[in-house]
Amino acid sequence: MSDTIEKVSIIISKGSLEGIYPGLIMANGARMEGIEANVFFTFFGLDAINKAKHEHVKVATVGNPGLHLATWAGGVPGVSSLVTHQLAAEMEKLDIPPIPEFVEMIADSGGGLYACKASVDLFKLTREDFIPQVEDIITVGEFYGLAGGGQIIFT
Amino acid sequence: MTTVTLAGSPVEVDPEGFLLDANQWNEQIAQEIAHANGIAQLSDRHWQVINFMRNTYLESGSAPSIRSLGKASGVPIKELYELFPKGPAKLAAKIGGIPKPRGCI
Numbered sequence: 001m002s003d004t005i006e007k008v009s010i011i012i013s014k015g016s017l018e019g020i021y022p023g024l025i026m027a028n029g030a031r032m033e034g035i036e037a038n039v040f041f042t043f044f045g046l047d048a049i050n051k052a053k054h055e056h057v058k059v060a061t062v063g064n065p066g067l068h069l070a071t072w073a074g075g076v077p078g079v080s081s082l083v084t085h086q087l088a089a090e091m092e093k094l095d096i097p098p099i100p101e102f103v104e105m106i107a108d109s110g111g112g113l114y115a116c117k118a119s120v121d122l123f124k125l126t127r128e129d130f131i132p133q134v135e136d137i138i139t140v141g142e143f144y145g146l147a148g149g150g151q152i153i154f155t
Numbered sequence: 156m157t158t159v160t161l162a163g164s165p166v167e168v169d170p171e172g173f174l175l176d177a178n179q180w181n182e183q184i185a186q187e188i189a190h191a192n193g194i195a196q197l198s199d200r201h202w203q204v205i206n207f208m209r210n211t212y213l214e215s216g217s218a219p220s221i222r223s224l225g226k227a228s229g230v231p232i233k234e235l236y237e238l239f240p241k242g243p244a245k246l247a248a249k250i251g252g253i254p255k256p257r258g259c260i
Contacts (some may be wrong), residue, residue, distance in 0.1 A: 029259055031220055034241035095220040097260050105222065108232035 004083035007036040007150025011141070014155070015044025016060040017099075018083055023155040024048070024102045031109040037152065039106065040143050048124065049113060049130050056098050058084040100131075107133035114138050114146070162187050173248065177213065180252025188250045189222045193241065197250070201238050204230050209251035218248050218256035239244070 008030050012023035023039065030037040047053040061067060061074035061083050073079060088098065097105060107113055115130060115137045127137065138146070156175065158165050161254070162183035164174040172188070174180055185205065189197050207228040211219045220246045225232035234242035244256050 025259060028221070029234070032242050032244055034245075094260065095222050095258070097222055105225070105232055108225075109221075109236050 004033055005030075005151060009147035009150055009152050010042060011036045011040045011042060011143075011152065012045035012048060012058075013042050015047040015057065017057050017087065018066075019135070020045065020048045020057060020060055020094075020099060021102075023153070024099070024106065025096070025113050026153060026155070027106050028102065028109065028114060031106065031111050037106070037110075038112040038146055040114045040116060040138075040146075042119050043136075046115060046119055046125070046130075048099055049103055049115060049134050050125070051129060053130055054103070054131070055098070059087055059100055103131065104133055110117045112146070114143065116140070116143070169255065171249075171255060172185045174252040175254065177209070177253050180209075184252060188252075190206040192246055192249065193246065194239070194246075194250075198238075200230060200234065201247075201250075204228050204238060204243065204247045205251040208247045209253055212248070212251075218244065218253060218258070220244070220256075220258050220260045222260055 008026070010023045010027050012020055014020065023045075027037045027039045041049050047057055053055055057068075057112075058080045060068060061080045062071060064074065067074065067083070094140075103113060113134045117139045119138050121125075122135050156167055157170070158167050162167075162181065164179070164184070166179040166184065169175060190202070194201065194249070207224065208218055214224060219227070221232070221235070224244055224247075225235060230238070239246040248254070248256050
């Protein structure tokens with residue numbers, strides 16, 4: 001096996017802000033190194049490419065021990081929006097784009113964006129629900145076909 | 156630190172071939188690095204990106220992110236990857252004679 005990575009296929013399965021960003025950063029980072037990258041969005045991760053939802057992705061403030069926030073406080077109306085807003089402002093300072101711009105950037109850089117068919121069926125979505133940069137809605141089997149010869153990263 | 160000869164002059168480079176001193180750079184060196192990295196001939200569009208990278212580094216002390224490269228260099232992201240398939244920010248920095256960009260974005 002070669003000691004350099006030539007291709008990655010990244011699965012994004014969560015719909016919170018902190019669930020979506022790591023996969024996007026890794027996909028974009030791969031393209032920046034000239035590594036071929038595909039991103040497969042499944043379950044709530046589909047929100048990242050959903051036209052109606054991708055501007056409204058929030059940090060999970062309940063059940064998120066990393067925030068060191070009391071559970072009751074995390075559930076207070078508006079707290080999730082507030083924390084998301086603060087984090088987004090910090091990310092902007094580091095030149096990390098908002099999710100809609102980020103997925104478009106990955107597509108422009110040659111990264112392939114794919115939606116998981118099982119999740120699309122489950123949530124009764126169609127091609128029209130997604131941003132135009134999404135290449136296709138594919139099955140798990142087709143995903144493995146695409147991922148051939150590279151590494152798979154699940155997030 | 157290694158010293159190599161590029162376009163007839165000795166230059167100091169890191170293990171990946173990035174120049175350690177931006178002042179040792181010139182356009183012949185840029186052509187030679189580009190050639191060694193799979194770009195046969197640097198076009199005006201390549202130069203637009205390389206000069207933007209280099210000038211941003213010389214003015215601010217750090218290389219621009221791929222996001223600002225796409226927004227401010229005048230060359231959109233899609234074309235950046237057509238010009239530099241092996242990574243626009245990394246390769247333009249190398250050809251432009253500045254240290255390897257260390258940003259994640």
